[in-house]
Amino acid sequence: MGRPRKPLLSRARIVSTALELIDAEGLPALSTRRLAAELGVSGPSLYNHFATKNELLDAVADTVIAGVDVSAFGTGADWRTGLLAWARSYRAALAAHPHIVPFLARGPGRRPAGLKMADAAFGGMVEAGWPPAQATRICAAVRYFVAGSALASFARGFVDDPDAYDPADYPHLGQAHLLAEHQRQVDEGAFETGLRALVDGLALHRPARVPPADG
Template sequence: MARPRKPLLSRERIVTTALALIDAEGLPALSTRRLAAELGVSGPSLYNHFATKDELLDAVADSVVAQVEVSAFGVGADWRTGLLEWARSYRAALAAHPSIVPVLAQGPGRRPAALRMADAAFGGMVAAGWPPAQATRICAMVRYFVAGSALGSFARGFVDDPSAYDPREYPHLGRAHLLAEHQQQVDEGAFETGLRALVDGLALRHPDRLPAHD
């Protein structure tokens, strides 16, 4: 009988496998040797697709950003809706792959999906009347906010042991041990509260609402 053929090695398969490895074990787990073993190939064969590990990490990071939805910044769209939908989609993508966030935090560089995202967000804000300098700062602020939210869980920062927080020392943390049990509700609620406050605050500073000399 003919031996079953191995799946063809491709950039997409390498990136998918690398992301799964990073998700499962963190960035330090990714090495050429380990990735090749996961793929069932020899290490040198990876270099036919990616010249360096940094190039591979760029591709992995960009595959995550490619999941982010930016269509709300379309022609004639309200900038507030654009920011809200972008930030929510951005956080969802990063929260699903938190171990890759440090790579994404370095900026878009030459990554196509990241550059398309930046172009859509910046272009949408400028089209809505924000001066380019302010639009740049707003987009940067959203990135900082989203990345920080995706990196960790506030709720899971507290242990679930009710005896851990002595009321004599921490009189206001009597229910802190319950936070981990409600992680999703707490963390997503905190993100949504902050995002809404951010957008509402910006609305008060929109050029259309300010005197001409401001």
């Protein structure tokens, strides 16, 4: 029997299948045995492409981060425009794959896409006139905010049973049972409110040498 024209496995196929598994069932579901079964191959064959599970997770995480748009930095646009565009794209990428967020929260490590994102954001802020130490803290703050927003849902924290919130005990939660029904609106609105407050607050404390915003 001749050798197949195309290899049964590739790094891209392994990463894609691993991400699908994590999306569907969470990080604990990912194992060499389970992934091999999903791919229809033997477990040891995976090690020809990834030496360890962490190496595979790094590749999965980097695939997610590769979808983050940092193009607003370095275009000459106002620093606030760059920060807002980055944060929104970053959250969208993470919100689409929330189960990988705890792994991503460890930082970019040696992952190329993660490092390119960090380099673009930090470089964009420094080029806009922010001192490097402050630019580092700003990028870290955005990262914390985005990861938390993508990982959790405020609206889903409340049950849809109106009897769960007795006004005698919770006089201000009379409408809390309706939040879950409007999850996307609540969570996206909360993210935008917090992001705007963060950026507007930074604008109030920017160093004098930072160019003024365009509006």
